[in-house]
Amino acid sequence: MTMDGAFRLIAAVTTDTARGALAAQATGDDLGLRLAELLTAAVLVRETTQPTRRVQMVWRDRRGRSLVADALPDGLNRGLVNPGEDAPVATDGAHLLQVNYTLLNGSLHQGVVAVADGDDISTALMQYMKQSEQIVSMIAVTALPGPGGVRAVGGYVVQLLPEATKEVIAAMTDHLGNLEPIANLLEGRGRTAAELARVVFEPFEHAELATSPLRFGCTCSEVRVMTSILTLPSEEVDKMLGGDPLEVRCDACGQMYSITPDMLRSFRAARTRSS
Numbered sequence: 424m425t426m427d428g429a430f431r432l433i434a435a436v437t438t439d440t441a442r443g444a445l446a447a448q449a450t451g452d453d454l455g456l457r458l459a460e461l462l463t464a465a466v467l468v469r470e471t472t473q474p475t476r477r478v479q480m481v482w483r484d485r486r487g488r489s490l491v492a493d494a495l496p497d498g499l500n501r502g503l504v505n506p507g508e509d510a511p512v513a514t515d516g517a518h519l520l521q522v523n524y525t526l527l528n529g530s531l532h533q534g535v536v537a538v539a540d541g542d543d544i545s546t547a548l549m550q551y552m553k554q555s556e557q558i559v560s561m562i563a564v565t566a567l568p569g570p571g572g573v574r575a576v577g578g579y580v581v582q583l584l585p586e587a588t589k590e591v592i593a594a595m596t597d598h599l600g601n602l603e604p605i606a607n608l609l610e611g612r613g614r615t616a617a618e619l620a621r622v623v624f625e626p627f628e629h630a631e632l633a634t635s636p637l638r639f640g641c642t643c644s645e646v647r648v649m650t651s652i653l654t655l656p657s658e659e660v661d662k663m664l665g666g667d668p669l670e671v672r673c674d675a676c677g678q679m680y681s682i683t684p685d686m687l688r689s690f691r692a693a694r695t696r697s698s
């Protein structure tokens with residue numbers, strides 16, 4: 424935050440996290456870059472608004488095919504390409520950017536902005552922040568192609584706070600306008616989140632308030648897999664109990680689970696007892 428209370432900055436370098444997500448999704452090229460940017464956007468929204476909640480960000484093409492990025496509260500992040508669809512998401516054309524999270528009172532917040540053909544994620548995210556969060560901000564996010572799908576991914580949000588005067592806003596706008604593009608910063612003066620933050624706030628007296636770790640990861644588990652199996656009709660579950668072990672792959676992280684009939688049987692019995 425700047426010492427005059429005018430601006431708050433969140434910076435994130437998400438290269439390793441994005442590589443993990445891209446490897447799990449076996450995706451690369453343009454779609455991989457978009458997913459890496461979407462993950463970064465989800466992290467930035469979570470940290471800007473409420474770090475303790477899960478933010479899900481969806482980038483949807485006209486036919487409803489999508490990329491999904493989850494920023495979970497403990498710094499875990501994961502991505503999904505095209506859940507439930509065979510054909511890939513269109514990389515060009517118009518899209519919708521949808522942001523979902525649960526509010527403290529348990530209700531679901533959902534914000535949607537239209538992303539015009541050719542608009543980048545930074546533009547879409549600024550619109551979202553303004554429309555849905557009433558946060559005026561300057562945002563730069565990018566993913567650069569390279570080994571593992573990306574060679575560098577990251578971005579920042581500069582958020583205007585109520586203390587900001589016209590003069591400091593003009594000074595910040597000027598400074599950001601003259602700053603190297605985010606793509607150059609990520610491979611130059613802003614290779615880490617701390618460096619990026621320092622460069623973006625360079626002319627302004629500021630203090631670093633907090634840092635949070637990030638990594639690729641998932642919330643799946645054997646218990647979750649078995650819980651979802653038990654939501655199937657009971658005839659189907661019975662069939663599984665008489666068959667071979669089930670090999671289940673988590674769509675988000677790629678983790679394989681081998682569920683034997685014995686495991687499923689004891690799990691179901693324990694659930695029946697406790698309910």
Ligand SMILES: [Zn+2]
Binds near residue numbers: 641675
């Ligand atoms: Zn998983």
